[in-house]
Amino acid sequence: MKVLVTGGTSGLGLAMASALATAGSTVALTGRSGEQAGSVAAALPGAIGIELDVCDERSVARAVDQAWSRLGGIDMLVNNAGIGMRTVNPRFMTQPQGFWQVPVDGFRAVVETNLTGYFLVAREVTPRMLDAGSGRIVNVSVSESTMHRAGFVPYGPSRAGSEAMSRIMAADLRGTGITVNVLLPGGATATGMLPPDATSQGRGFLEPAVMGPPIVWLASDDAAGVHDERIVASEFERWLAHRNGGR
Numbered sequence: 355m356k357v358l359v360t361g362g363t364s365g366l367g368l369a370m371a372s373a374l375a376t377a378g379s380t381v382a383l384t385g386r387s388g389e390q391a392g393s394v395a396a397a398l399p400g401a402i403g404i405e406l407d408v409c410d411e412r413s414v415a416r417a418v419d420q421a422w423s424r425l426g427g428i429d430m431l432v433n434n435a436g437i438g439m440r441t442v443n444p445r446f447m448t449q450p451q452g453f454w455q456v457p458v459d460g461f462r463a464v465v466e467t468n469l470t471g472y473f474l475v476a477r478e479v480t481p482r483m484l485d486a487g488s489g490r491i492v493n494v495s496v497s498e499s500t501m502h503r504a505g506f507v508p509y510g511p512s513r514a515g516s517e518a519m520s521r522i523m524a525a526d527l528r529g530t531g532i533t534v535n536v537l538l539p540g541g542a543t544a545t546g547m548l549p550p551d552a553t554s555q556g557r558g559f560l561e562p563a564v565m566g567p568p569i570v571w572l573a574s575d576d577a578a579g580v581h582d583e584r585i586v587a588s589e590f591e592r593w594l595a596h597r598n599g600g601r
Contacts, residue, residue: 355379355573356425358418360408360475361435363387363394366494366539366562370432373566375401379573382421382428384435408435408471409463418478430490430573431479433472433516437464439509450505461508468512473519480532488531492572493520494565495538495584517584524582533581535572539564540588564588 357374361367362383371383375398383398385391388405395403402424406417422428439446442460472493483489493516500506501514517536524534541560568590571577585593 355429356427357381357430357432357573358421358425358428358475358479359383359432359434360406360471361385363390363403366565367432367434368394369562370434370565370569371395371401372398373563373570374573375399377570377573379430379570380425382425384417384421406435406475408475409466411474414474414478418475418482422482427486428479428482428489430492431476432492432494432569433475434494435471435475436468436494436512439506442508443505446505452505453507456507464508465512465515468509469515469519472516476523480527483532484530489533490572490577491523491527491532491534492537492569493517493523493534495520495536497538497541497586521582528581533577533579535580535582536584537565537568537572538584538586540586560588567591 355374357379359367359371359374359381362371362381363385367383371381375381381395381398381401382404383391383395383401384404384406385394386405386407388403391403391405393403395401404417404420405413407413418428441464442456443449443451476491479489479491495517496513501510503510520534520536527534539560564587568585568587571590571594572580572585
């Protein structure tokens with residue numbers, strides 16, 4: 355499986371890229387810094403790093419073209435690159451602010467990255483997958499509570515938008531040989547999106563590695579044809595057992 359993982363230099367993206375590479379997939383991971391992406395990829399078996407700013411159409415076009423050429427195609431796109439509440443309110447966990455207090459530039463940056471970025475990368479990859487006759491798209495999301503929690507503008511709306519877009523993408527691509535699914539951790543995860551001192555406050559956070567088993571499964575033959583599903587990583591084993599038991 356040849357996989358493109360956006361935002362793959364840290365957090366959930368790195369956890370998924372590492373799990374996929376370890377399981378035998380050939381992975382291209384991206385980051386805004388091409389040097390950092392290359393350094394991170396060098397530590398994973400067979401992986402490559404590519405510079406990509408998901409907010410920039412030209413950067414997206416260049417990165418997808420480079421990934422397609424170097425991998426020899428793209429079987430799966432994992433849309434993961436995103437920025438969180440820390441960019442607009444570093445104290446969002448202890449001092450949430452009302453939507454009217456959010457800086458306009460911060461609002462636009464989060465929506466441009468988390469929603470428009472997913473659109474731009476999928477828009478660039480999908481025609482190539484259609485020409486190839488198959489492909490898989492996985493859009494990373496968050497728990498629904500985050501989408502309507504006080505103090506979570508613009509992050510919550512950006513993720514709600516990406517989920518709505520995922521459902522429409524799935525509808526648009528139904529019957530084409532390209533599948534679209536949503537994958538989310540199932541709770542707050544210990545990544546750079548949290549304040550630096552958050553994990554020391556005694557709260558329980560999921561580890562990014564929780565994303566490994568479901569993304570590896572979604573890249574497997576067993577997941578061929580799985581379409582328009584919303585998979586919660588922390589509940590993956592139970593979800594899969596229920597799915598298998600229902601066959």
